[in-house]
Amino acid sequence: MFLDAWIVLKKDLLIEMRTRVVMVQVLPIAGAILIIFGFALGPDNQTLQKAAPGLIWIAIILSCLIAVERSLSIEYPLGRDGLRLLNLDPAGLFLGKALAISIEMIGISFLVVFGSVTLYGSRFNHFTGLLMVVLTCILGSLALSFIGALYGAMSLGSQIRETLVPLLFLPVAAPVLLASTEITAKYLGMTTGSSLKWLGVLIALTISYFAIGFVGFEPLLEER
Amino acid sequence: MPYTISLKNVVSVVGGFPLLAGINFEASFGEIVLISGPNGAGKTSLLRLIAGLIPMTQGSGYVNGLNLQENSQEIRTLVSYVGHRPNMYDDLTALENVIISVGNSHSLSLKVKLSRVKTSKLKEEIIAAFALMGLPDRVSSTKFSRLSEGQKRRVNFIPLLIKDTKIWLLDEPHASIDALSREIIDSSILRAQERGALILIASHELEHVQAIATRTLNIQGGYITSGDQDVS
Numbered sequence: 001m002f003l004d005a006w007i008v009l010k011k012d013l014l015i016e017m018r019t020r021v022v023m024v025q026v027l028p029i030a031g032a033i034l035i036i037f038g039f040a041l042g043p044d045n046q047t048l049q050k051a052a053p054g055l056i057w058i059a060i061i062l063s064c065l066i067a068v069e070r071s072l073s074i075e076y077p078l079g080r081d082g083l084r085l086l087n088l089d090p091a092g093l094f095l096g097k098a099l100a101i102s103i104e105m106i107g108i109s110f111l112v113v114f115g116s117v118t119l120y121g122s123r124f125n126h127f128t129g130l131l132m133v134v135l136t137c138i139l140g141s142l143a144l145s146f147i148g149a150l151y152g153a154m155s156l157g158s159q160i161r162e163t164l165v166p167l168l169f170l171p172v173a174a175p176v177l178l179a180s181t182e183i184t185a186k187y188l189g190m191t192t193g194s195s196l197k198w199l200g201v202l203i204a205l206t207i208s209y210f211a212i213g214f215v216g217f218e219p220l221l222e223e224r
Numbered sequence: 225m226p227y228t229i230s231l232k233n234v235v236s237v238v239g240g241f242p243l244l245a246g247i248n249f250e251a252s253f254g255e256i257v258l259i260s261g262p263n264g265a266g267k268t269s270l271l272r273l274i275a276g277l278i279p280m281t282q283g284s285g286y287v288n289g290l291n292l293q294e295n296s297q298e299i300r301t302l303v304s305y306v307g308h309r310p311n312m313y314d315d316l317t318a319l320e321n322v323i324i325s326v327g328n329s330h331s332l333s334l335k336v337k338l339s340r341v342k343t344s345k346l347k348e349e350i351i352a353a354f355a356l357m358g359l360p361d362r363v364s365s366t367k368f369s370r371l372s373e374g375q376k377r378r379v380n381f382i383p384l385l386i387k388d389t390k391i392w393l394l395d396e397p398h399a400s401i402d403a404l405s406r407e408i409i410d411s412s413i414l415r416a417q418e419r420g421a422l423i424l425i426a427s428h429e430l431e432h433v434q435a436i437a438t439r440t441l442n443i444q445g446g447y448i449t450s451g452d453q454d455v456s
Contacts, residue, residue, distance in 0.1 A: 078312070082307070085300055087297075087301050
């Protein structure tokens with residue numbers, strides 16, 4: 001399984017390195033979302049800083065949606081038949097696709113946080129805060145990628161995949177948005193109190209989405 | 225001698241839509257069977273069923289002794305299926321695509337995944353196969369999307385030569401290709417038959433494929449209307 005996952009991960013990242021779609025298209029979209037929200041909320045720094053944690057995660061989730069679409073579009077020439085005929089372990093295929101998306105998303109999420117620091121003047125309350133935001137970016141990206149890869153398989157043979165994926169993805173991404181925003185808000189000094197329970201929620205979501213994808217990927221790839 | 229493929233009253237329904245409506249068909253190693261019929265008759269569905277890609281809803285079906293209903297994943301490792309469109313990654317080179325296609329077949333997985341020495345030997349085999357398919361050296365390092373249609377189809381055939389499976393399922397293998405490509409693909413098919421492979425070809429190009437086929441069957445509306453065998 002892990003060797004199959006490695007093959008898929010390497011293949012997806014190789015294609016990304018050659019086409020640079022995530023770098024050239026998805027990343028600027030994330031930046032544009034931060035800027036547009038900046039215009040919508042006005043020039044008041046305090047308002048922007050207060051809204052920053054939520055805006056960061058909205059930008060990350062919308063970028064992830066595009067990254068999932070891109071990851072799916074790589075597989076269109078093969079389709080379900082081609083993927084199944086590669087004789088890869090379905091769990092390995094799921095893991096490889098999800099890890100490729102998450103590596104891209106972790107990079108994007110770091111840059112979005114950096115964008116928030118630059119555009120909104122967000123500040124981490126201490127060094128641990130920076131580390132916690134980094135951890136949140138990693139966990140949040142993993143959780144979103146697991147569920148994105150799963151829905152990708154579900155919609156691969158569908159004629160309405162462009163609308164189906166967002167419809168399925170966004171409701172399931174909402175708990176990740178909530179938990180990640182709470183943790184990020186705490187370490188950007190916007191809320192007080194412990195964020196540990198939200199970190200627990202985020203870890204639980206990441207594990208649950210991995211487990212659902214691991215088990216659900218194979219049946220979704222098959223035709224019924 | 226047991227048949228390599230044996231289908232009895234096979235029905236396949238996908239998403240509530242009947243694709244095959246009671247197929248009886250048997251074939252043995254060493255045959256080249258042309259499957260003819262109009263568009264939407266069920267030619268592709270029959271190949272996909274035998275490849276374990278669509279479910280068998282009713283009837284009984286065996287491929288090389290494996291039950292189609294229970295062993296579809298194992299069957300996929302035994303067959304080589306070429307769809308009517310080249311199914312490879314546009315942004316990988318032709319060589320990378322072939323390595324991915326053959327690298328995950330069970331027979332070659334250890335070669336590719338675990339042994340660098342054998343992997344490079346495999347690479348040599350693949351390069352030789354490119355030459356056998358009449359493709360110049362530079363094609364192997366060219367992005368798949370930049371190849372001509374005929375070159376794409378010939379590259380799509382290379383995994384079949386390397387994997388050395390004994391059951392080939394070819395869907396319109398001669399579509400959109402020139403005379404030279406046809407000749408090269410036909411030679412590969414005939415070489416596979418000489419090795420004892422069973423080859424099923426779904427095609428509209430009857431005259432051309434009949435020249436190499438050992439028999440023809442006609443399919444219409446999900447039934448085999450002629451050329452089938454009495455299995456009652």
